[in-house]
Structures are given as structure tokens and as C-alpha cells.
Amino acid sequence: MGTVEPVLDFRNVSVRRGARTIFRDLDLRLAPGEVVGILGPSGVGKSTLLRVAAGILPASGGLARVEARRIGFVFQEHRLLPWRTALDNVALPLVAAGRTWRMARRRAARLLERTGLAAHLEDFPVRLSGGMRQRVSLVRALAVEPDLLLLDEPFTGLDPELRQDMRELLETRLAAGSPAHDEADGGLRRPAAVLHVTHDAPELLPSTARVLRLGPDGLHVYRAPCCCRTGADHAGHGHEKRPPSE
Amino acid sequence: MTCAPEPRAEGRARALGWRLAGAALFLGLWQAAALRFSDLVVASPRATWDALVELLTETDLCTAHLPVSALRMALGLGLGAGAGLLAGLAAGACPPLRRMLAPARWVLMSVPGVVIVMVAMLWLGMGTPMVVCLAGLVIAPTVYVAVLEGMDSVDPGLLEMAGVYRLPTAMRLRHVHLMSIAAPLAAALVVATGNSIRIVILAEVLGANQGLGRILAAARSNLETARIYALVLVSLGVVAFTELCLLRPLQRRVLRWRA
Incomplete structure (x- = not known):
């Protein structure tokens, strides 16, 4: 080997x-x-x-x-785009990697739902708690495989x-x-x-x-x-x- | 002692009440001034209203002059905002360019508007091109400064994030830079709207054969004070329409993430 x-x-x-x-x-x-x-x-x-x-x-x-x-990166501070929803923050790197917005959003929604954020997909970061923001950041890092x-x-x-x-x-x-x-x-x-x-x-x-x-x-x-x-x-x-x- | 939060509808009604009280106070002071001075100096609210009705019904204001001024204002605003936005983005990304543009920005913001009108008339003659270029020249520096301020406030952490996830340049520009400058840009556009109608009317008074400024110049020559006041109300209406019906909703939509 x-x-x-x-x-x-x-x-x-x-x-x-x-x-x-x-x-x-x-x-x-x-x-x-x-x-x-x-x-x-x-x-x-x-x-x-x-x-x-x-x-x-x-x-x-x-x-x-x-x-x-x-590369996935979970920063010490979440570094989410404040003007994008939780869903779009996760979807954006997927779009950058070549997926369509529709596919990227579908995958992002699935991942966020599995991390207990189903009710917050359309929330902007300012409306999320610190823990939720960090979870979104983690999901974003994992979503790009x-x-x-x-x-x-x-x-x-x-x-x-x-x-x-x-x-x-x-x-x-x-x-x-x-x-x-x-x-x-x-x-x-x-x-x-x-x-x-x-x-x-x-x-x-x-x-x-x-x-x-x-x-x-x-x-x-x-x-x-x-x-x-x-x-x-x-x-x-x-x-x-x-x-x-x- | 603690204050219970004010119900939303009640709060709105109270705010409206204060606004109406402010307007009533203004009208009262205006009427008092009209009674105190000659109607050649201060036209009364009633005389102004009558002149406004006459302007709107009996002249070609709505069919000829107002559309021309509105178009010039829109073109000047678009030209100035576009130029200021592009120059601001480029200067924000390229410090040497920023230093190169600094003197021009300073000159345009410091020279009195009437001087620029004179020079523009010499260069471009009278008519729409002169008025539009003039409005653009006056508006561009305001927008440019706002965009630069926004570019300076772009969070480097977000740029690092964009680098890690390999966001292409167009996506970085759209999702990071443009959104970072949205708030100062929106504020600058509101200011620029007011400036654009002012400069368009000024330019029309001095050198155009159509538009609100043209009617204003005629009213001034004929000492029609009430008509001058009525034209001020018309121009306020144009600004109010642009700001309240176009810019504010756009601003609310772009900045809805702050709520």
C-alpha cells in the first residue's frame, strides 16, 4: 500500500x-x-x-x-453575512462551488433542519442567538463537504x-x-x-x-x-x- | 416607576399627531408672516393654494414642464449616482486611485453650484444635456463619499470568509461589498434626491427654456410671488414622491435585515 x-x-x-x-x-x-x-x-x-x-x-x-x-472553516466569531438569511448563508458557498441557488438552498435547508434550525431558515443572523449563529457557521463549513x-x-x-x-x-x-x-x-x-x-x-x-x-x-x-x-x-x-x- | 411599552398603533397615531401639530404650527407662522408683510414679499397659504390649483389646471405644467424637470432630475440622479458608485467602488479597492480622485472630489464639493452652472452653460449650452450633466456633477461626489465610507467599513472577517469559500469576484462584490455600502449609499441617495431637484431648478432658471425652473424664472420676472411659492410646493411634491414612494421602500427592502 x-x-x-x-x-x-x-x-x-x-x-x-x-x-x-x-x-x-x-x-x-x-x-x-x-x-x-x-x-x-x-x-x-x-x-x-x-x-x-x-x-x-x-x-x-x-x-x-x-x-x-x-475547505470548511468554523471561525471563532460566526462571520455570517448579516444581510443574508441563515439559509442563504449556508447556500452561498455551495453556489460559489457551482450549484444553482435552488439546489444549494435545498441542501442548506436539509442540513439546517437536521441541526434543529428548521424554524429559523429565513431568519437573519441578527435574530438568531449566539449559539444558533455558531451552528449555522458549522453547518456552512460542513455543507461544502x-x-x-x-x-x-x-x-x-x-x-x-x-x-x-x-x-x-x-x-x-x-x-x-x-x-x-x-x-x-x-x-x-x-x-x-x-x-x-x-x-x-x-x-x-x-x-x-x-x-x-x-x-x-x-x-x-x-x-x-x-x-x-x-x-x-x-x-x-x-x-x-x-x-x-x- | 416602569413604563409599559406603547402599543404600536397608539405610537403611530401619536407620531402622526405630532407631525400634524408641526404642520399646523408652520402654517400658522406662515399666515402670520403673510399678514405682517406685503403679498409681494410673502404670499399667504390661501393665495399659494390658488396659484397651485391654477398651475396644475390651467397651464402646461403637468404636460410639458414637470415631466421635463422630472426626467432631468432622474437622469442627473442616475448619472451622478452611477458615477459616484463606480468611482467609489474603484477608489475603495485601489488606494492610489482614491488619492488621485481626492482633489476632484474636493473641488466639486466646494465650488458653489451657481459657478458650476455658469461653466456648464459655457461648455454645453442651454437645455437638457447641460442640466443633466450639472446634476450629475453635483450628486456624484456625495454618492462617492458615501460609497467610500461603506468600502472602508467592509468587515475584513467577511472578506476572509469569502476567501475561504472561494467566492468569485462578482459574488464578493454583490454579497459583501455592495451590501456593506447599502446603508450609507441609501442615506446619500436620499440627500442626493433633494440636491438634484434643487440643482435642476437652479440650472433651468439660469439656462433652459423648459422645466419648473423656466416657469419660476417667468414668475419671478412678473413678480408673481404666490406662483413662486406654488412652484416650491410642486418641487417639494416631486422630492416627496421620489423619496417616499421610491427610495424609502427600496431602503427598507435592502436594509430589512437590520429590523
């Missing part, structure tokens, strides 16, 4: 803003379907790492290769119950490969690689295969995975530096 092409391959990636180095010489690889959690304190560059992965911020140095046809799903502290600011609901929703939708979770069900046809950054370890998804810690000195293994979801061979993708103590 040949080696699996990584969805994301960062080698010695550095990002600078003016004279300030956000991070440097960062190595990270993500296999298809792999769920990787990145922990780190605020301001260490976690969101910047995701922005480089999304292709909206160029790396200042190194090689940042992303082999994803479609991403090869790479980027999660930037998606549960921040949500109450514990809603946080749990969101985690379960995400886990359900990430469950790929099962006939019960095909496109019609709103799941992902192909397993999406997930890069989930947070400053709070308990927020990580149960299916997280590897947990890394981003600090001023780069990425380090935070702890060994206790429950690998896919059982994929992660050894080939682990280029992260280990701290001296480990």
Missing part, C-alpha cells in the same frame, strides 16, 4: 508580521480523515496557523502545501449545554464512510481532515487522534492519543518537535 498523500503539509513554515515573528519553522502534516487538536494560550498564533492553512494568509517562509479541494475542516475555537462563548450539543453535532457529521451518513444526511462523503485549535483541552473532540501544543518554540506533542478514531498510521505524519522532557 502506498503512502497516503497528506491533506496539509507544512514544512518549516514561518509567519511574520512586520518585525514580529508569530511562529517559525513549524512542521505539521495531516492525513485525510485525521483529527488533530492544537492547544495553546491566546496570542500564540493558533488562528494564524489556521489562516495559513486556509490559504488566506501567506506563509513568510517555508513550504505550506494544502491539497484540499474544499470539505476535505479539510478548520475549527478556530468554535465553542467559545457558548454555554456548557450548547457546547456539548455542538461537539456532538460535529462528531455526528464527521462520521464518514457509513451509509447512514451520506451526503443526503448532511454528513461528509469523504473523511475530512480536521485541524481544531483551542486553548481549552476539554473542548477537543472525542475523535481527536493527536493533540499538539503550540508555544513560542513551535509545535510539540501535548499527550499521546488515547482513542484514535481512524486507526490510521500517524507515524508517517508526525514531524512535530517533541519537547525535551518527553
